[in-house]
Amino acid sequence: MKYADEFRDKEIALGLAKAIRAEADPQKLYRFMEFCGGHTHAISRYGLEDMLPKNVRMIHGPGCPVCVLPAGRIDMAIRLAERPDVILCVYGDLMRVPGSQGASLLKAKARGADIRMVYSTIDAIRIAQDNAGREVVFFAIGFETTTPPTAVMIRLAQKKQLENVTVFCNHVLTPPAMQNILESPDIRNIGRIEIDGFVGPAHVSTIIGTAPYEFFAEEFGKPVVIAGFEPLDMMQAILMLVRQVNEDRHEVENQYSRAVNRDGNLRAKEEVSDIFELRDQFEWRGLGQVPYSGLKLKRAYAIYDAELRCDMHELRVDDNPACECGAILRGVKKPVDCKLFGTVCTPETPMGSCMVSSEGGCAAHWTYGRFRDHQQRRVS
Amino acid sequence: MKAYQRKLDIRNGCVDLSHGSGGRAMAQLISGLFHEAFGNEWLARGNDQSAFDVGAGRMVMTTDGYVVSPLFFPGGNIGSLAVHGTVNDIAMAGARPLYLSASFIIEEGFRFADLKMIAESMGEAARTAGVHIVTGDTKVVERGKADGLFISTAGVGVVPHGLDLSAENARVGDRVLISGTLGDHGVAIMSKRQNLAFETEIVSDSAALNDLVAKMVEAGGRGIRLMRDPTRGGLAATLNEIALQSDLGFHLREEAIPVKPGVAAACELLGLDPLHVANEGKLVAILAPENTAAVLAAMRAHPLGRDAADIGEAVADDHHFVQMATSFGGGRIVDWLSGEQLPRIC
Numbered sequence A: 001m002k003y004a005d006e007f008r009d010k011e012i013a014l015g016l017a018k019a020i021r022a023e024a025d026p027q028k029l030y031r032f033m034e035f036c037g038g039h040t041h042a043i044s045r046y047g048l049e050d051m052l053p054k055n056v057r058m059i060h061g062p063g064c065p066v067c068v069l070p071a072g073r074i075d076m077a078i079r080l081a082e083r084p085d086v087i088l089c090v091y092g093d094l095m096r097v098p099g100s101q102g103a104s105l106l107k108a109k110a111r112g113a114d115i116r117m118v119y120s121t122i123d124a125i126r127i128a129q130d131n132a133g134r135e136v137v138f139f140a141i142g143f144e145t146t147t148p149p150t151a152v153m154i155r156l157a158q159k160k161q162l163e164n165v166t167v168f169c170n171h172v173l174t175p176p177a178m179q180n181i182l183e184s185p186d187i188r189n190i191g192r193i194e195i196d197g198f199v200g201p202a203h204v205s206t207i208i209g210t211a212p213y214e215f216f217a218e219e220f221g222k223p224v225v226i227a228g229f230e231p232l233d234m235m236q237a238i239l240m241l242v243r244q245v246n247e248d249r250h251e252v253e254n255q256y257s258r259a260v261n262r263d264g265n266l267r268a269k270e271e272v273s274d275i276f277e278l279r280d281q282f283e284w285r286g287l288g289q290v291p292y293s294g295l296k297l298k299r300a301y302a303i304y305d306a307e308l309r310c311d312m313h314e315l316r317v318d319d320n321p322a323c324e325c326g327a328i329l330r331g332v333k334k335p336v337d338c339k340l341f342g343t344v345c346t347p348e349t350p351m352g353s354c355m356v357s358s359e360g361g362c363a364a365h366w367t368y369g370r371f372r373d374h375q376q377r378r379v380s
Numbered sequence B: 001m002k003a004y005q006r007k008l009d010i011r012n013g014c015v016d017l018s019h020g021s022g023g024r025a026m027a028q029l030i031s032g033l034f035h036e037a038f039g040n041e042w043l044a045r046g047n048d049q050s051a052f053d054v055g056a057g058r059m060v061m062t063t064d065g066y067v068v069s070p071l072f073f074p075g076g077n078i079g080s081l082a083v084h085g086t087v088n089d090i091a092m093a094g095a096r097p098l099y100l101s102a103s104f105i106i107e108e109g110f111r112f113a114d115l116k117m118i119a120e121s122m123g124e125a126a127r128t129a130g131v132h133i134v135t136g137d138t139k140v141v142e143r144g145k146a147d148g149l150f151i152s153t154a155g156v157g158v159v160p161h162g163l164d165l166s167a168e169n170a171r172v173g174d175r176v177l178i179s180g181t182l183g184d185h186g187v188a189i190m191s192k193r194q195n196l197a198f199e200t201e202i203v204s205d206s207a208a209l210n211d212l213v214a215k216m217v218e219a220g221g222r223g224i225r226l227m228r229d230p231t232r233g234g235l236a237a238t239l240n241e242i243a244l245q246s247d248l249g250f251h252l253r254e255e256a257i258p259v260k261p262g263v264a265a266a267c268e269l270l271g272l273d274p275l276h277v278a279n280e281g282k283l284v285a286i287l288a289p290e291n292t293a294a295v296l297a298a299m300r301a302h303p304l305g306r307d308a309a310d311i312g313e314a315v316a317d318d319h320h321f322v323q324m325a326t327s328f329g330g331g332r333i334v335d336w337l338s339g340e341q342l343p344r345i346c
């Protein structure tokens, strides 16, 4: 805990807040997107918004793996789990993600599907060992950070010659999604968001390094600061971004040098690229089809691919038309702009994906920040 | 006493369906194990109910079911928990708990040795709290139909005339006190769950609070508006409930809220908020500002209130928000937990 305390020191925080206020030019707008849901969560949980001047605005990006998983993939998993020979292993926060027509894994489990919440891919291996004769499918999701553990699981299954374990692969990649947001033209009904810089995800960069972000700095002229998840990390990263904007620089800077370097974790990258390959397209909730943004198992590992082994069929379902997740994930709208926010859509009854995980923009605002809406109304 | 055909083999034996059948085996289990552990004059009479005197005052009654997993955890087990939980529910009314009932639903195959340990710690917890378990029930269900053992307890107590602690009593300006560190029980339980086992020295705070409450009432009297034990859902759920029932809001200071470093670290690791984690030996008291100092002093003088703290105040708020100034300098809401508490994936 000592470790974390150092990154939550109030005095240092107030000092950083003061520096941001002093250096942010009141004539300018600073719109920074924190891509990663972990950052969104930290901003809300520590109330960082209150510490920033009005012209420094944080935009919550699509970086929560639960939020960007399309309803169709949930439906596919439910269908699979309903087969009596299948045990589906999932991370807990997927349980409540809405599929089509209000379906969810939690409801499927209540109706009798054998769905087990696991905390690591190793749990899935153990379950497969204990249940010879049944198909154990691991519902793999997440960004670059959670892909290596899935790779480890496949290696382990190979070593133990387990024949009853497969992976339903939904791993996605950060840089293509950032590019998609930056390149997306004015979208009808949504509009376009101006972004002046990115806070880059730390955990992802411990694996892939900082190099993949250099493209954004160079091609799009956007500053990127890789930051840790402690509140002080965030504040420092914001100050670094303000400085880059003021100095008209656009570079990749690394606030999180205590764990991140330019090249990342070479062994993990090798392992991942040995087992996985790019999909041509992958659907993101809110962003639609994003080219080369998702991973699947390579041919050589086809026996571990649930989509092939269990003969799963791609399902596509449209989100609730009133749900503004798409605009929220792109940072064009705020949660309160959605008519469903806080009325029919709450963390107990999520309509859209942004409300499901505590890292989603809507859930974070509902859970930690909604008192500000009332304060603002009172002031105006 | 009656002679039984076979003796309970506590060391190696286990509960089978005959122990719930109403026959001799059941009688033997009850007298050989439960009566032994709870030992008191009411049970000894062997009736299906107990008659007892209650002193002057209003009766308080409560009931609760215990389905905790694992059954044994650092700092207690399902038995002591069942006694503490019910004693505390009574004590939160400012009442003196007197008598408890205990009902057991046991899964076929449950080991006598474990049952004995659980019954003995119930007996012990009751004696320490000064209450008697005076009636009970035993059912045995087939293997697979219960997770080892479920316990229900009910309890009665008496609250002196004139004392009326109730959820709708809080007023704007009242102080919020908490009797000690938050989240110990929930983290102790989680540390022993399959899949999740992690190293921590945190033990459950499970304890009977009636003595602490008596001292608080002595010091604060009518200035105490209400008390509640923040069990499942933690402090967050308790304060949100009170905000609704009393039609106000709360402002808390995160810096003032005591959390053990080990609990904070475990919560960090699992992506949980200590304010949502369960407690079994803590209470929240809302009281008039002028009584705060005396009550806080009385709490701190008691072993179960050593870390007591004043963590915030009641404010006027139509939205019933529980707001908190973070130790970092910002502001946030402390909301109910939504759904089950599930660790985040990354």
Ligand code: SF4
Residues within 6 Å of the ligand: A322, A323, A324, A325, A328, A335, A338, A339, A340, A341, A342, A345, A346, A350, A351, A352, A353, A354, A355, A362
């Ligand atoms: S409030 Fe709900 S429905 Fe509206 S955008 Fe957010 S998640 Fe979608």
